Amino acid sequence: xxxxxPCIELCAFDGKTGLCTGCYRTREEARGWKKMTDHRxxxxxxxxxxxxxxxxxxxxxxxxGD
Numbered sequence: 001x002x003x004x005x006p007c008i009e010l011c012a013f014d015g016k017t018g019l020c021t022g023c024y025r026t027r028e029e030a031r032g033w034k035k036m037t038d039h040r041x042x043x044x045x046x047x048x049x050x051x052x053x054x055x056x057x058x059x060x061x062x063x064x065g066d
Contacts, residue, residue, distance in 0.1 A: 003041035024051035
């Protein structure tokens with residue numbers, strides 16, 4: 001059975017990391033998902049937490065009143 005796409009139809013790419021803020025894939029990964037092996041798809045999904053944290057770090061600390 002093929003690995004389901006993590007897309008949540010909220011395609012907005014972070015300018016600093018290049019990752020989608022919805023599914024945490026790069027544009028190239030999102031475009032090439034259907035042609036990828038299930039092994040590669042699992043790798044991308046397993047990196048989700050690290051990628052999500054990276055976007056959080058790149059955003060920097062929030063200042064009250066922002």
